[in-house]
Amino acid sequence: MKKTITYPTQGTCSQAIILTVEEDTICQVSFVGGCHGNTQGVAALVQGMKIEEAIARLEGIDCRGRGTSCPDQLAKALRKVQ
Numbered sequence: 001m002k003k004t005i006t007y008p009t010q011g012t013c014s015q016a017i018i019l020t021v022e023e024d025t026i027c028q029v030s031f032v033g034g035c036h037g038n039t040q041g042v043a044a045l046v047q048g049m050k051i052e053e054a055i056a057r058l059e060g061i062d063c064r065g066r067g068t069s070c071p072d073q074l075a076k077a078l079r080k081v082q
Helices: 036-046 051-058 070-081
Strands: 002-008 014-022 025-033
Touching (some): 002 070, 025 051
Antiparallel strands (some): 002 014
């Protein structure tokens, strides 16, 4: 069964992440705001990936000393949807 959530981001240029998962696999990701090319690239790369693998790759990535980033926020959103 597919599940879609909207995750409000914190500390990044993007305002939210909309993601759809089915069981343990990422089906679709889109960012609201942020650096369009980068967020579009991240979204395309994780599509079809297992949730745990994406979290392991993205969690803790920092953007300009903010303590988080769009990829890190995606990892946080994926933790919520598990």
